[in-house]
Amino acid sequence: MxxxxxxxxxxxxxxxxxxxxxxxxxxxxxxxxxxxxGYSPRIDKELKIKSFNRYPPQHSEELIKTISKINNLDQNKLILGNGSDDLISVIAQTFLKPGDEAIYTEYGFLQFPQSITVAGGIKKIAKDINFHVSIDNILNLITDKTRLIFLANANNPTGTFISKSEVYRLINNIPENILLVYDAAYAEYIRNDDYIDGSELVENFNNVIMLRTFSKLHGLAGLRLGWGYSNSKIINFLMAVRGPFSVNSIAIEAGIIAMKDIxxxxxxxxxxxxxxxxxxxxxxxxxxxxxxxxxxxxxxxxxxxxxxxxxxxxxxxxxxxxxxxxxxxxxxxxxxxxxxxxxxxxxxxxxxxxxxxxxxxxx
Ligand SMILES: Cc1ncc(COP(=O)(O)O)c(C=O)c1O
Missing domain, CATH: 3.90.1150.10 (Aspartate Aminotransferase, domain 1)
Incomplete structure (x- = not known):
């Protein structure tokens, strides 16, 4: 057998x-x-890496510093991943044990249910209203078994986002022992005062992680590079679960150039x-x-x-x-x-x- x-x-x-x-x-x-x-034309000109026989750094200080500087974020709260997909699975593996519940939205990103199931968690689906995430429907699903809430803002495949006040209504109404996974993969496409990418939530609440990616506006989907921002305690747990070399050397170098090419x-x-x-x-x-x-x-x-x-x-x-x-x-x-x-x-x-x-x- x-x-x-x-x-x-x-x-x-x-x-x-x-x-x-x-x-x-x-x-x-x-x-x-x-x-x-495509991607920043500076990458083809400036990418120099040749030492493929060497392992990449486990925690690229240079990329972390670049992300932190350009986005005005605390570098101790950053984590890199092999795409944000990778970080989504690492989060589910870290925080869900069999029988724990995780909430995601009806038309949410498909990697959410996948990661919940792989981790052994129970999926709870909050119905959307008119292709928009419903905060009430999410809140109504919370039980004492809930550990994670996955929210893509803006969302794939609907393309809609929920407003800053709605996001605050969510975070203000969830207990501290539930982590809000705020996936802002499309944040770079949105310049609207009513939208937040999640970083300010991380500064104000201990139970939020913001996820970002180089796959969309930066055009580096093929290199697999994503990043997360959360309080350092959560980042340390995730670092322990994440593969030590999950972000490769080319992705690191290209990411630094891309982030700087405003x-x-x-x-x-x-x-x-x-x-x-x-x-x-x-x-x-x-x-x-x-x-x-x-x-x-x-x-x-x-x-x-x-x-x-x-x-x-x-x-x-x-x-x-x-x-x-x-x-x-x-x-x-x-x-x-x-x-x-x-x-x-x-x-x-x-x-x-x-x-x-x-x-x-x-x-
Ligand atoms: C909402 C959302 N999150 C995450 C991702 C995955 O991004 P990455 O390429 O960094 O794994 C996507 C890709 O389509 C997405 O739509």
């Missing part, structure tokens, strides 16, 4: 986001919320804002409904176009070389999530969408 994994893993599917594949040579990937503009960050921010406005206007002209997004992707409702499901739409786009993400896993069969691409890619996507709608009208 083969060795079996622990019970919580037995029926677990691997979290393999289906970003899609296609036989076409030229493929436009709008299914993974990446940065269509011009590139501003360029990506401006471009994203412009593209989102353009997309909203064009979708409006086509009469296509969408959820208003503050991120680099948009959730589009195709129910008026194709009453059965969006499967046809996803296949149609794929046949024409564009990968978009279907939302069946969230029980949203009439929606697709589309990342913003380059100007040319966005135009091409819209051209295809128009064609798809016209075809359906003529059925």
């Amino acid at each position: 083969f060795l079996e994994p622990k019970e919580s893993i037995l029926n677990l599917d691997a979290y393999k986001p289906n970003f899609g594949s296609s036989n076409l040579k030229k493929l436009i990937r709008l299914s993974a919320n990446e940065n269509a503009l 011009d590139f960050q501003n360029h990506c921010f401006d471009f994203n804002l412009k593209s989102m406005k353009f997309m909203e206007i064009e979708l409006g002209k086509l009469g296509v409904k969408y959820v208003k997004s503050s991120t680099n992707f948009i959730l589009i409702n195709l129910s008026d176009q194709d009453k059965s499901s969006t499967k046809n739409a996803v296949l149609f786009f794929k046949k024409n070389g564009v990968l978009v993400r279907e939302m069946n896993v969230y029980n949203l069969p009439n929606y697709i999530r589309v990342s913003l691409g380059s100007e040319e890619e966005n135009n091409y996507f819209l051209k295809l969408l128009k064609k798809f709608i016209t075809q359906n009208d003529n059925r």
